[in-house]
Amino acid sequence: MxxxxxxxxxxxxxxxxxxxxxxxxxxxxxxxxxxxxxxxxEPAKDIFGLLSDYAKDRPDVMAVWSFGLGVVVGWKLRG
Structure with missing residues (x-):
């Protein structure tokens, strides 16, 4: 070659x-x-989309988290 x-x-x-x-x-x-x-x-849309999908799969867990966050936010706003 x-x-x-x-x-x-x-x-x-x-x-x-x-x-x-x-x-x-x-x-x-x-x-x-x-x-x-x-x-x-569009990060906010992605986060809310993921949270809504998770809430559809596990509504009981999301209810507990929502209640807990509501208590903490209410406590901080009151005090």
């Missing part, structure tokens, strides 16, 4: 790796943008 063929194969392999890296980088950038726009821009 001549050195010219090896150089061409190396260049082809290098360009393929470069293309794969660019594709992976682009995919990661899109995922980060989606994550940033959803979880950073």
């Amino acid at each position: 001549s050195t010219g063929n090896r150089t061409q194969q190396r260049n082809a392999s290098s360009s393929e790796v470069h293309r794969q890296v660019e594709a992976a980088t682009h995919s990661a950038a899109e995922s980060i943008q989606e994550y940033g726009s959803h979880y950073v821009a």
